Amino acid sequence: MIKLQTKVKVLCFAGLGEAIGKCVEIPVDSEISVSELRERLISTYPEHERSIRSCMIAVNHEYVTQETAIKTGDQIALIPPVSGG
Amino acid sequence: MIKLQTKVKVLCFAGLGEAIGKCVEIPVDSEISVSELRERLISTYPEHERSIRSCMIAVNHEYVTQETAIKTGDQIALIPPVSGG
Amino acid sequence: MKHVAVTQEEIDVRHLIEWVQDRNCGAVCTFMGTVREFTHGKRTLYLEYEAYQEMAEKMMEKIGDEVLEKFQCTKIAAVHRVGRLDIGEVAVAIAVSAPHRKDAFQGCRYAIDRIKEFVPIWKKEYGEDGSYWVGCNC
């Protein structure tokens, strides 16, 4: 099976957005799950592992599970623990 | 013991106020309890017994018990079941 | 701190909110009781509220004190209107401030529950078939 390399844009917010940027690009294979994406992010930003692990991940404005597959064109976001209100 | 006859003014509200008047005067002995006053009211307005019995009685703007003694100058009120709000 | 009133005037909840707001409160909860047109399919045309004014205000003060004692609330303002009220008009409004939201909600809920239970105010409902005093045996 041929795996195509592509890039996924990941939106980051709050302290994480300040630390690594509000929109980071991660090179990935064409098929990647949410949990695989999280590991890529951690290996790219190892000093932010704790904070990346504390995030939920949203795909197209919905919270998703670890197993969710990410598709081309999806809007991915790392959601740190919220503190609105 | 000499009992002096006097009059107690009783404020009435809602349907009862419309039926028997907003301020009725009841002749009483100088010493009378709340429950005795209620019986005087019922014997004065027997056709309103049910509605008089459904009332709480307030003395000087406070709900009181049946045994409370009424003193000269007290402000007495018959309080039908409330329906504010 | 508390502020209560029984009034003929239209109630503007903004004034109550402004009154309770506080630098050390993170939460304000308000409740408004308004005149509903249909109740169990029966149409109300308008209401008339009557109060035993002095006692009603005294009871509302007492309820205010209870709210401030029982819950971690900072300020409460409560106003009940009397006289004729048309559909949609505000009959009663309460605003409660507290450092935290749980207390603001609890205090506000407690206040309206107690007002409806104990404060000597009565409403006469004018419907299509005539009028009656709500909840009265008269």
Next chain:
Amino acid sequence: MKHVAVTQEEIDVRHLIEWVQDRNCGAVCTFMGTVREFTHGKRTLYLEYEAYQEMAEKMMEKIGDEVLEKFQCTKIAAVHRVGRLDIGEVAVAIAVSAPHRKDAFQGCRYAIDRIKEFVPIWKKEYGEDGSYWVGCNC
């Protein structure tokens, strides 16, 4: 019916109240979350709120639907502010109308609890010792 927004503008709760009022509702409950000066003795100078705007509005719509489904509520309006907020300013406001008060209180309480739990909005607290993102491990 529901109306939600995430906005830079000052929040005027009156507009939310007007939006939810309904002829067949006898109850309106509102909640306002305001910027508190002192928390556990620590002074806040001001806050800055950041939102993932599209998702925040989508989540607030979802919460609105939940309120209308779970409780006997008629309308809900909820607005969250972003940007810099000074002490006393309203960060979030919710208004819920219902035929009866129990539902209005429950719906309003449910909405703010869910907003604080799930809606992607963050606050950065600026205090006398510097600033930090509240609740973040960053």
